[in-house]
Amino acid sequence: MEQPRGPLIVYANFFSDVAVDLSAHQVLLAWARQARRKIWLMRPGDVLLTPVPLSPEFTRYACDLLGVPAPTLTVITVPVTAGVPMAESLDRAGLTDTVRALGAERPGARLLPLALDSSTVELAARLGLPVAPYGPEGVPPWAVEAVYRLNTKKGFRAAAAELGIRTAPGCVCDAQELVRTVSTMLHRYGEVVVKPDRSAGGHGLRFVSGAHSDWAASLASPGAHPKGDWVVEQRLPDARSVSVQMEALPSGPRALFTGEMHTVAGSYAGYVSPLDRATDIAAQELHHWGAALGRYLSAHGYAGPYGIDALLASDGTLYATESNVRRTATTTPHAMVDRLCARAGVTPSAWLLGRRRSRLPLTFADALHLVQAEGLAWTPDRGEGVVLFADSPDDERSWQYAVIGADAGSTAKMQAALAGVMRFESE
Structure with a gap:
């Protein structure tokens, strides 16, 4: 209830x-x-x-x-x-x-x-x-200050250093120092990620490789980057993008969920929760970091949702990349999953979010009919299925959806069936 x-x-x-x-x-x-x-x-x-x-x-x-x-x-x-x-x-x-x-x-x-x-x-x-x-x-005014500060890459890196949270190798610089800093980092690592200090959802993010000789000109050209600070980090090839979402409460931080983000060119494109068993050690570390950040936020008067995004490198090392002290793209869908499962009388076990394009335009009624006709739609009686949780897209092709199931295998199977029914383009 x-x-x-x-x-x-x-x-x-x-x-x-x-x-x-x-x-x-x-x-x-x-x-x-x-x-x-x-x-x-x-x-x-x-x-x-x-x-x-x-x-x-x-x-x-x-x-x-x-x-x-x-x-x-x-x-x-x-x-x-x-x-x-x-x-x-x-x-x-x-x-x-x-x-x-x-x-x-x-x-x-x-x-x-x-x-x-x-x-x-x-x-x-x-x-x-x-x-x-x-x-x-x-x-409290200091809570608002903490929100602004910890939604910057620089602010999070400073707090992480204080809290013992491992961050991706990198440094902070201003716009005038950006080209020189990137050059130094490329010499050290070969590939780097360049991020505006205050950004989200991959906005302004760039991947730079020393193998491309024109990188400096693109960064130095007029209007290529705004004023303000930047963060330049080592690019970690084949890393998995993972996160923990939590809530700061008077009684202490509470973990809500973990998951893995699917990204395209650094931008969010989907999410799978919970993390799989192969990432148990990383999940434990994420929870430890999230609890430390939650206590820090509470000490600064903040209450509410927050999360930490991180990269799990191929050698198993976890690196935090940013904090999001606000509701994120996954917070509301998670609340939806909890509510739907509570109404159905089932325990939420596995869920995923997807963003795909259909080959042909579909109205909301069209899409819902296809999902229902194929027996994929969520119903309280069934306790699993597909939810079209984001309304009809403006172009009638760029669909967002959730799949709720008993385990990761069942959600993946339903997602594959949905791709066929809605004629999604290949990723």
């Missing part, structure tokens, strides 16, 4: 300066499509503030699977303005008073943001709402 809780105003503030600079508007627009999946967090009486609309078909589908009557939910689409946080877009659209009234109508309501940024704390104060999961005492 789901535990009762007060009403939430789910604030999908993808237009935040926590993960990337607000000037990267096109990147933020692409990420904002994930806002539709926040419906999986909602319960009767909740409100969703989203920068992109949800289709009626997807809303009915999600509500049916959750057992939540659709009319009990309120969804407000916020038109966004380039270069400003979502809180300012809410003001410019004249929606702040509407949200304030919705909060006042819901005793005990709290604002649940995607990322805890300074504009969200100010918005919550103007709305007269506490920020979840904080209490009436509010969000």
Whole structure:
């Protein structure tokens, strides 16, 4: 049974300066499509503030699977303005008073943001709402500072050194030193990864090899890289991208799940949870690091979700690469898996997320019909299956899905069947 809780105003503030600079508007627009999946967090009486609309078909589908009557939910689409946080877009659209009234109508309501940024704390104060999961005492300013700092590569590397967390061999430099630093690192390692200090989802990431003579010109050309700090790390060939997701609580850090990321050119393309048995030692180390970071965050007043991304090298050595002190691309799907399994009365054992392109365009109704007709769709009675958790893609081809099963073998088998049914392109 789901535990009762007060009403939430789910604030999908993808237009935040926590993960990337607000000037990267096109990147933020692409990420904002994930806002539709926040419906999986909602319960009767909740409100969703989203920068992109949800289709009626997807809303009915999600509500049916959750057992939540659709009319009990309120969804407000916020038109966004380039270069400003979502809180300012809410003001410019004249929606702040509407949200304030919705909060006042819901005793005990709290604002649940995607990322805890300074504009969200100010918005919550103007709305007269506490920020979840904080209490009436509010969000300490040093917690917000910790969020900004630990969502940078430089900030995480500094905290990791203090906490005894092994990081990938590398160093921090500013834009003026970037070419010289990359040259030094290439001489030492042969291949490096170049990352903007504040970035996420592979944005701005570059792989540089000493075998290519034009790398320096590409980095030094006007507009090739913005001002600010950069991190240059050794590229670890054949490394596996793994992560642990956790929650900072007053009682101490709590592990939520581990998994392995599937990436294409450094960008997230899927996820498999939990880590397989071959990575048991790495999983233990990830949990140890996650607990250490959680205690650090709690000491700085932070409460809520966070995670550590790492690379498992071919020799079995684990290297942490970054922390994400916010909800990530896997946090909400994991919450969805937990809710669906609880409703079905089964224990969540294995699940995966995928992102694939169909050879032909499909509407949401088309895709759902194919999945149901093949007997692959999740139902509470079945307790396993495919969930189209992200709504119909804008191009009707770039589908995201989850597969929930009893073990990794069953989820992989269902994913293979789904690829055939939806005629996915080869990876």
